[in-house]
Amino acid sequence: MEITFLGTSSAVHSYTRNHPGIILKAFGEVMLFDCGESTQRQLIYAKISPMKISKIFISHYHGDHILGLPGLLQSLNFRGREKPLTIYGPKGLKKVENAIYSLGYCKFDFPIEFIEISSGTILETDEYILKSQEVMHNVTNLAYSIEEKKKPRFLRNKAIELGVPVGPLFGKLHNGEEVEVNGKIIKPEQVLGDARKGIKITYSGDTRPCEEMIEFAKNSTLLIHESTYTLEDDDKARENFHSTSQDAATIAKCSNTKRLVLTHISTRYTDTEDLLKEAKKVFENVEVADDLMTIEILSA
Template sequence: MLRIIFLGTGGSLPTRNRNPSAVMVNREGELILFDCGEGTQQQMMRAKTGMMNLSSIFVSHFHADHFLGIPGLIQTMSFMGRKEPLLIYGPEGTIEFTELFKALGYFNLKYEVQGIQLKPGDVVEREEYVIRALKTEHSISSLGYALIENPRPGRFNRERAIELGIPPGPLFAKLQKGNMVEVNGKLVKSEDVMGTLRPGRTIVYSGDTRPCEPILEASRDADVLIHDGSFADEMADWAEESKHSTAGEVAALAKEAEVRTLILTHISSRYTDDAEPLLTDAKKVFEKVIIAEDLMEIEVPYRSK
């Protein structure tokens, strides 16, 4: 399972239908947050995501609409009896901000909260995937992130294994795990019966940024690109001045990168009642685009090849 839950899709200011930025990824039951704006824990409750399996929060930058939800969330989890550590990753200032989060109020946390500062190019390695920090272009120190799953094993050729004299059973499993087996004095390698490696899935989260080369390169052939799409194209001058992106600019990036799906988020409060101008501008350039809505969920399937 790889599910994306949009907990907050608004830009800068909350509106009646959009919370500030927060995107959750549920990967095989492990919860990962990208940004955590004000009210995120309530959105988690509304979406019924749970909290206690949250392993990490990746903060794109320290503008308030991207981190104000962290203090309340970490205290709620402590109140609920959390014991497992929580890791907070982010750009310059992450360690100092994490200490501030922990110090707020008169409530002693019952678990460890650790801040870890990343630089562009740094890689957080997990057992079955990595998260790569990406340089972005915003008005303060900022990062985007790419969640990249490890390649999957190729398909097991059962007929070929039987031809090679391997009986169905435990030896099949060993070959599927990459091990060599011996049958009747003959060695059979895993690659003799396994197809070529199949790609895992890739999700790229831009945070607040202008369209930029590191996001473009990380997004090439990505399954999902979640990108700052704050403004319609008519606001291009303001987007450039404020270091955000227009829908058309992001669509052009997604087209060049050949992403499978583009999702625009961080929607300006100008479009509270109607985000159709953003969709119209984007679809002039790139068809496979969605405007994120609060509590929207999407599943990211494996590719057939």
């Protein structure tokens, strides 16, 4: 899996930070989480073709998370997109859809589906499961997670002992199918090891620290969590329903997360050293995201 941060600022742009947007390349797909203003320009800098995006997930409808969407969609149309695009978001997405179609002379020649969602499983394929969870903000906000479905190890020697010939039957057993060998049925559980945990990536959107976020992020390989303020501005974090870097670190620690990346940084901090130091006091494996930073996570 590969994650690219297109924008890492909070409500206001800065010289070095764009509005929120995260690209995930995984399972042969390109997915976009949030679409702040200038997202399509950031895609150019990141050398990622917007034409390859198959799905867009919106956490909530504050402007810094959605104002890049109308322009991105119109640009896709200008470039001759034909492939369908699906956009997911919390209740209120239909109003956003209507607003987009009302902007200027707006016309799309490719299929776009807007799907309103709530907490729960959004998508499940043979390769991954993608979920959402409402967390604590001053408007409805959904956190998202995507988890790899990892097959148990195939016990080759055990299969051979049971008389399974080397070849296509190995693949069928590994995929969970029973096979017949010399009149005897061999079941997958006879030749498969213990269940294995796949990569899990969790994105908070905007939120105050809450039990729902801890539970949702449980056992994440990577947690991308908003970190708008330092402890010095904790009163502003509470007032605006955001998190401090220490809050994010506490979520990571309590959820047994392996790695934490802080994003959604207020423009009041031109130097993020204090954000990082405060987080490290609670959770060591943490870094602050920068625009166009890319992280690759390899399956074990």
